[in-house]
Amino acid sequence: EVQLVESGGGLVQPGGSLRLSCAASGFTFSSYSMNWVRQAPGKGLEWVSYISSSSSTIYYADSVKGRFTISRDNAKNSLYLQMNSLRDEDTAVYYCARDLGIAAAGFDYWGQGTLVTVSS
Amino acid sequence: EIVLTQSPATLSLSPGERATLSCRASQSVSSYLAWYQQKPGQAPRLLIYDASNRATGIPARFSGSGSGTDFTLTISSLEPEDFAVYYCQQRSNWPSTFGQGTKLEIK
Numbered sequence: 001e002v003q004l005v006e007s008g009g010g011l012v013q014p015g016g017s018l019r020l021s022c023a024a025s026g027f028t029f030s031s032y033s034m035n036w037v038r039q040a041p042g043k044g045l046e047w048v049s050y051i052s053s054s055s056s057t058i059y060y061a062d063s064v065k066g067r068f069t070i071s072r073d074n075a076k077n078s079l080y081l082q083m084n085s086l087r088d089e090d091t092a093v094y095y096c097a098r099d100l101g102i103a104a105a106g107f108d109y110w111g112q113g114t115l116v117t118v119s120s
Numbered sequence: 121e122i123v124l125t126q127s128p129a130t131l132s133l134s135p136g137e138r139a140t141l142s143c144r145a146s147q148s149v150s151s152y153l154a155w156y157q158q159k160p161g162q163a164p165r166l167l168i169y170d171a172s173n174r175a176t177g178i179p180a181r182f183s184g185s186g187s188g189t190d191f192t193l194t195i196s197s198l199e200p201e202d203f204a205v206y207y208c209q210q211r212s213n214w215p216s217t218f219g220q221g222t223k224l225e226i227k
Contacts (some may be wrong), residue, residue: 035216037164042214045164045207060126062121082212096165105211106154106169108176113163 002026004096006025009114016086016118017069022079022096022111030074033057033099035107036081038116046092049081050099079085086118122146122210126219132227139195141222143208148188152212155184155193159204168193169208200226206214 008020022034036048036057050059058070069082079096093115097107123146133139143153151171156164166175168184171191181196195202203226208219 045158045209045218047209047218049175050214050216061215063156071128086220100169104170105152106166106175107209108164108166108169110163 002098004098004109004111006094006096006111006114009116011119012086013115013120014087014118017082017084018086018116019115020081020083020094020096020114020116022081024077024096024098027098029072029077031055032084033101034072034079035097035099036070036079037095037107037110038090039095039113040089040092040117043092048094051079086116088118090116091118092116121215122213122217123151123212124208124217124219126206126208126222128222129220130223130225132225133198134227135198135200137198138199139193139202141193141195141206141218141224143191143193145189145191145210148210149210151187152210153184153186153191154178154209154211155182156207156209157202157204158223160209164207195224198224 003025005023033052051070067085072078093113095113096111098109100106125144127142153171155168158164172184183194206223
């Protein structure tokens with residue numbers, strides 16, 4: 001069974017940092033690209049970042065570029081999101097999601113999400 | 121950035137009725153479009169990928185159509201568990217973008 005479990009969320013002050021993790025199991029993690037998607041309270045979905053299976057290709061939303069860094073450790077079946085210079089508007093539930101692949105559009109498995117609250 | 125516009129914002133229907141949800145892209149996304157269902161407090165669930173392919177385990181009452189800039193998600197006969205928020209997403213160009221969502225509510 002495919003499972004994605006996020007952790008690392010919490011309350012942080014504006015300007016602070018946080019590192020999110022996503023532990024993957026039930027599939028060959030090293031064969032799949034992965035994504036982070038966030039959802040502010042009561043709002044819609046916003047794609048945040050993408051990383052290819054080998055980490056050779058990375059993309060970011062303009063809203064986080066220069067502040068967030070996505071990475072992965074295939075040996076540990078883990079995905080990460082380092083978030084620096086956090087702002088109030090970064091408050092959201094952050095989901096990790098498995099990518100169907102280059103030739104297909106869709107994220108087929110999602111974690112349950114971890115809440116990040118940026119507030120003084 | 122490609123903008124996806126979903127309509128209507130809210131759709132009020134009764135169980136057993138047919139639901140038609142629309143997603144329009146600001147430029148062509150070919151068939152690189154997905155649909156998701158999200159219920160309160162839950163993660164999104166992939167329904168349709170590549171515009172018209174049902175994801176694993178998705179009932180046949182869900183179908184997707186369209187290409188280029190205009191896409192439709194159809195639910196042929198609504199079940200009580202189908203009332204939720206639905207999002208479209210494009211993966212044609214980076215950044216990937218989502219529509220603002222359509223809330224399907226019980227009439």
